[in-house]
Structure formats: C-alpha cells, structure tokens
Amino acid sequence: MSAPDDLEDFLAPRPVLSHDLIHHGKVWDIVSEKVDLGEGGQVTRELMDHPGAVTVLAMDESDRVLMIRQYRHPVQMELWELPAGLLDVPGEDPVAAAARELLEEADLQASQWDLLAEWFNTPGGSNEALRVYLARGISEVPEADRYQRDEEELNMPTRWVPLDEARDAVLAGKIHNPGAVIGILAAVASREGGWQSLRPADSPWPAHRNYR
Numbered sequence: 103m104s105a106p107d108d109l110e111d112f113l114a115p116r117p118v119l120s121h122d123l124i125h126h127g128k129v130w131d132i133v134s135e136k137v138d139l140g141e142g143g144q145v146t147r148e149l150m151d152h153p154g155a156v157t158v159l160a161m162d163e164s165d166r167v168l169m170i171r172q173y174r175h176p177v178q179m180e181l182w183e184l185p186a187g188l189l190d191v192p193g194e195d196p197v198a199a200a201a202r203e204l205l206e207e208a209d210l211q212a213s214q215w216d217l218l219a220e221w222f223n224t225p226g227g228s229n230e231a232l233r234v235y236l237a238r239g240i241s242e243v244p245e246a247d248r249y250q251r252d253e254e255e256l257n258m259p260t261r262w263v264p265l266d267e268a269r270d271a272v273l274a275g276k277i278h279n280p281g282a283v284i285g286i287l288a289a290v291a292s293r294e295g296g297w298q299s300l301r302p303a304d305s306p307w308p309a310h311r312n313y314r
Contacts, residue, residue: 179278
C-alpha cells in the first residue's frame with residue numbers, strides 16, 4: 103500500500119453525504135454529490151459519472167502503429183486516434199473489451215497484450231478512468247468473423263504509422279486525442295527501456311471504481 107509521501111496516487115475516499123442525478127445521458131450521467139472533506143468542511147461537486155474506456159496501441163513487427171481517423175463532433179475535427187471504446191458491457195474484462203474494440207474498428211486481433219499506461223482524462227470533473235494496452239502479434243480477423251460497422255464507425259480511414267513518426271506528430275501538436283498522445287509517448291519511452299516498463303495486461307486497476 104502506498105504511503106502519502108510516495109510518488110504514487112492512492113485511494114482516499116471521503117464520505118458522500120448526498121448523491122443526486124442531474125442528467126441521465128446516453129453514455130454517461132451528470133450527478134451532484136455533497137462530500138465531507140473532514141474538519142467541518144463540506145463541498146458540493148457536479149461531475150460526469152463515466153463507465154471508463156480502453157485504448158489499443160496495435161504495433162506490427164516493423165514498429166508501425168495502427169491509427170484511425172474519426173470525426174469528433176464536440177471539437178468539430180477529424181482526429182487521428184488509436185482503436186478505443188467504452189467499458190459499457192457490465193462485467194466485461196478490460197482486456198477483452200480492448201480486443202473487442204480492435205476487432206470492431208480494425209478487423210484485427212493480437213496474440214500478445216501488455217499494459218502501457220493508465221490515466222484520468224479530467225479528474226476535476228469526471229471519474230472516467232482509462233487504460234492503453236500494447237497489442238502485438240497482429241493478424242487479420244477472418245472475413246466471416248468481422249464486425250458489421252454502422253453509424254460513426256463507418257468510413258473511418260486507417261493507416262499504419264511508424265512509431266517515431268507518430269511521436270513527432272504528437273510533439274508537433276498535430277495529434278490531440280489523449281489516448282493517442284499518451285499511448286504513443288508511453289510506447290516510445292517503453293521501447294527505449296527495452297519494454298521493461300510494460301505491466302501484465304490483467305494488472306489490478308484500483309483507479310477504476312468497477313475493478314477495485
């Protein structure tokens with residue numbers, strides 16, 4: 103268990119005195135919670151109650167990374183991203199969810215899975231927890247087993263990009279998706295260290311409330 107002075111985030115929940123639903127959304131809810139901070143301090147916080155998500159950095163034998171271009175309406179831009187998806191299937195293992203997203207978005211499967219990094223997107227206003235996995239041993243999914251795409255998953259161009267080129271694009275401010283930025287930079291750093299920083303794909307995930 104971490105100590106307060108360790109360079110490691112740790113669980114420290116405060117008592118929730120009230121929990122009110124403000125908006126029930128298609129993917130996430132907006133809630134208001136009154137929290138007891140101790141010593142008489144109480145605050146009310148509105149936050150996004152989010153199921154979390156997983157991202158996949160799929161890498162081939164030539165150190166190329168699979169990237170997907172997708173339109174994101176809130177920012178009104180087409181972004182180069184990594185395959186990713188919500189943890190919106192109750193009880194689904196995060197690695198299984200990552201494999202499902204790789205299949206659904208890119209018709210690919212992987213024989214080797216490792217954990218690259220994890221983070222919160224906006225911890226000041228959301229409980230969304232995310233992980234990015236390194237997927238290797240890439241092969242195409244047989245035609246009969248491929249996912250039939252619809253809606254926003256249609257017409258998403260894909261491209262295999264050398265990892266160093268992807269790193270340069272991130273540092274030049276050309277790539278903005280957080281999963282892509284974190285995944286690419288984490289992969290570069292891990293590769294430079296001989297991949298020693300990789301963790302088992304099924305490592306504990308205390309940062310995600312559903313996997314504690």
